Amino acid sequence: xxxxxxxxRIGIPRTIAAVLFAGCAVLGACSSDGTGxxxxxxxxxxxxxxxxxxxxxxxxxxxxxxxxxxxVTLRMADTSVQTVxxxxxxxxxxxxxxxVVLLGAFQxxxxxxxxxxxxxxxxxxxxxxxxxxxxxxxGRAAAEITTxxxxxxxxxxxxxxxxxxxxxxxxTTLDVKNPDNQRKLRTLKVGDLVEIDLIEAAAVQLRPxx
Numbered sequence: 001x002x003x004x005x006x007x008x009r010i011g012i013p014r015t016i017a018a019v020l021f022a023g024c025a026v027l028g029a030c031s032s033d034g035t036g037x038x039x040x041x042x043x044x045x046x047x048x049x050x051x052x053x054x055x056x057x058x059x060x061x062x063x064x065x066x067x068x069x070x071x072v073t074l075r076m077a078d079t080s081v082q083t084v085x086x087x088x089x090x091x092x093x094x095x096x097x098x099x100v101v102l103l104g105a106f107q108x109x110x111x112x113x114x115x116x117x118x119x120x121x122x123x124x125x126x127x128x129x130x131x132x133x134x135x136x137x138x139g140r141a142a143a144e145i146t147t148x149x150x151x152x153x154x155x156x157x158x159x160x161x162x163x164x165x166x167x168x169x170x171x172t173t174l175d176v177k178n179p180d181n182q183r184k185l186r187t188l189k190v191g192d193l194v195e196i197d198l199i200e201a202a203a204v205q206l207r208p209x210x
Contacts, residue, residue, distance in 0.1 A: 043187040048112035048197075055106050059207075062099045067092050074101060094138050100207040102139075107200050114193035119149045121193075122167035132205070139205035146198040152190055160185060164194055 060074035063081065070086045072095065086092055124147045132139040153171055154163040160182050163173045176185050 041187065043113035043184055043189075044115045044192055046113065046184065046187070048110045051109040051111060053106075053108045055104075057102075057104045060101045060103060062095060062097050062101060064097060065092055065095055090140075091138065094208075095206060096208075102203075102205045102207060104203040105201065108198070110197050112195050112197075113188060114149070114195050116151075116189075116191040116193065119193055119195065120167075121149050121151055121165070123148050137205055137207065139203065141201065141203035143199065143201035146200075148196040148198075150194050150196075152188055152192045152194060155185065155188055155190060157186055162188065 058077045060076045060082075062072060063075050064073040065071075070088070070090075070092065071083050072086055072092070073081060073083045075081050126145045126147075127142065129142045130140065150164040150166050150172075152162060153165040154173075155161075160176045161173055162176060162185060163171050165171055176182050
């Protein structure tokens with residue numbers, strides 16, 4: 001996602017490589033946002049569980065611009081200095097030292113059960129981008145949705161474990177520790193699917209120096 005090359009890290013983890021492990025692990029540890037009665041429904045009819053949702057907003061001041069290398073040096077709100085590389089289509093002629101860059105980031109991780117065969121196993125990514133309209137303050141935004149679907153291969157209610165099969169056939173066995181999720185475990189069936197969704201979004205807007 002090109003926008004990531006232009007935005008310094010501002011407090012939200014951006015590593016997707018470990019999403020499958022982390023997303024599956026929270027199945028065993030996260031709290032449920034429902035009630036015990038809801039667990040009487042089949043898992044595939046229960047709403048998704050939101051594992052976490054984070055919004056970060058900050059701003060930075062432009063210290064220097066190297067148009068040849070497209071590097072922009074920023075002083076962050078915590079006074080640290082970071083140098084980032086602007087995307088090739090970013091118009092650096094409209095940026096000057098002293099300008100303020102508004103930065104925003106959003107991340108959401110959720111998990112839900114799906115009926116057998118309702119989605120292909122594997123990882124799917126969708127990317128959307130947007131730019132400011134002509135005449136508006138320069139800015140851009142991008143969002144990436146990573147969806148991971150695995151299949152329930154085995155359930156051990158006595159030991160409170162569930163084994164998930166990935167698209168490559170690899171099996172991962174999880175310990176379900178949260179009492180609410182232990183009750184939900186009893187509503188899962190072998191063959192049900194487990195879908196993990198990670199949404200990451202970032203936005204940048206330039207506020208010219210007065």
